Amino acid sequence: PAPPALSEAAKAKLSELDIVIYQYKICPFCNKIKALLDYYGVDYHVIEVNPLTKAQTKAVTDYKKVPVANIGGEIVTDSPQIVRVLKAKMAEADDVDFAGFFSEAAEEWTEFADKKLAVLLFPNITRNWNESYQAFSYVNDVPTFSSMDKMSNLAIGSTAMWLAQGKLKKKYGIEDERDALFSAVTKFEEALGDNAFLGGANPNMGDIAVFGVIRAIEGMDAFNDLQSETKIGPW
Structure with missing residues (x-):
């Protein structure tokens, strides 16, 4: 439905x-x-x-x-x-019924997006200094940030993120961050099976959550690698 x-x-x-x-x-x-x-x-x-x-x-x-x-x-x-x-x-x-959209299965995949997929993004967009700088470069396009805000976030923020990468990998037991990301997305793809979405012909909240999480890294090296190494692109 x-x-x-x-x-x-x-x-x-x-x-x-x-x-x-x-x-x-x-x-x-x-x-x-x-x-x-x-x-x-x-x-x-x-x-x-x-x-x-x-x-x-x-x-x-x-x-x-x-x-x-x-x-x-x-x-x-x-x-x-x-x-x-x-x-x-x-x-x-x-006065609509969202029971199907927020079904138990949808909630399980929303939790997957929050607790499994999302935590893999940080170590993937900060695995080296260049990628960390790339991730923080969005601040240059924020019109409400001053020039000092932009420079300080790029210099301090990107470096701090890069230095914290190893600690986060250890916390979540991640060995190879790219492989872990590809594996998580492949698990989602397998759950789709022959369906267009987890919800069947139409998305449910699980689809929306996974889409939103992945969209956070759009345009970055990690996103491009994900597109080339998995089948998530057309979805």
Whole structure:
């Protein structure tokens, strides 16, 4: 069955919530939230957070990570909780049943995206200094960052990420980060089988979560290698 679609009236009602997502552009959990909103055509605004100072989120919460969401004036932290709140708001706006889209199987693959796939991205985009610098280069395109913000994030942020790579690999027992990433994506591909999506003919939340996580590294060397070494590209 097709996933429930939101009516234009529901989208208009949700737009009144003035949803704001505080993010790092390369954060997989932030991209998961945006993928859900994009899929249902729900309007939202993005505020890019300075990774070094976190000034933007400090103004609204003591929570030290992203994403942070402002949903109708309510500050919500932690991506699973943000998804739960958005699900409730969408259901209220249109009185639709999201049971299939957020099925038990979909929840399992959403957890896979959060706890298995997402944690592999950091060691893959920081496996050497050049790739770490490449990952942090997005700050150059943030119009709200000053020249000093951009220079400091590129110099300090990319170096700190590169130096932390080995510690993270040890924490999660990762030997070869590229092989681990390819294996995780291959596991997802095998779950698809002959279906277009985990949800069958249409995506469910598991598909959206995996898509959002992978989209976080689009354009980077790790993403290009993933495209060439797996079959995830057409999906």
